[in-house]
């Protein structure tokens with residue numbers, strides 16, 4: 001039976017992914033910090049899918065020792081990890097000069113190192129077995145810089161670079177690395193983020209409706225099935241991902257124009 005480990009599996013996109021794999025009869029390990037949220041997720045999955053095998057581990061993914069120990073326990077319960085999805089992530093919008101160094105660092109530690117730590121916990125064994133799939137959850141904000149999202153963008157761009165390099169190391173050894181760039185998605189994180197999103201970001205991003213987390217999760221799972229490296233959502237993010245160097249200057253010009261109109265000249 002396939003063992004799927006999902007960091008951030010207690011909420012949002014991670015939980016939507018867990019629902020799909022539970023439906024498929026996979027063994028599921030969910031990792032997040034809040035134990036009550038993990039227990040609620042396990043209960044929900046058991047209620048919806050009957051005798052689902054769900055293991056939960058409370059750990060901070062950004063802490064290497066905690067992440068390694070938690071994933072060891074998941075593997076002790078359900079065997080080697082076949083699929084790892086790193087969905088654990090946080091976002092705290094705010095203009096660079098107003099954001100504390102601690103808030104900036106926490107986003108990098110969680111979004112980048114939280115993923116790296118989880119990958120480190122499973123990668124060597126996958127390589128040895130010559131099988132395994134890893135999906136890193138980046139963001140549309142990992143394809144273009146967004147006003148008020150310097151820390152988040154830095155963490156999500158970095159994930160893309162990590163995935164790109166690791167892909168070429170892993171491929172000869174039968175391990176598939178993928179990275180996805182979700183758009184705005186209806187999740188608890190998105191609801192919290194909107195309360196703090198600077199007006200400039202709202203203006204440049206327009207009023208595009210967020211995707212349901214179930215649709216994002218389904219696209220991610222299909223990409224994992226196919227071993228697709230990069231996963232885009234919607235034509236704008238696809239164009240940015242495929243033709244970023246060409247598309248970005250025009251988009252940045254458009255964004256800058258919108259922002260200039262909001263900021264009175266001094």
Ligand SMILES: NC(=O)c1ccc[n+]([C@@H]2O[C@H](COP(=O)([O-])OP(=O)(O)OC[C@H]3O[C@@H](n4cnc5c(N)ncnc54)[C@H](OP(=O)(O)O)[C@@H]3O)[C@@H](O)[C@H]2O)c1
Pocket residue numbers: 007008009010011012013014031032033034035037059060061062086087088089090091110111114137138139140181182183184185186187188189190
């Ligand atoms: N929603 C969007 O619009 C959107 C768009 C693009 C990309 N994304 C990315 O998609 C991923 C999932 O986001 P979401 O919207 O589904 O958020 P969410 O509903 O807030 O879920 C985030 C999950 O990550 C866990 N988590 C956060 N920090 C953690 C840590 N240090 N260690 C372990 N677990 C941690 C949370 O549980 P605990 O808090 O209990 O730890 C929760 O299970 C994130 O990487 C996010 O950046 C989201």
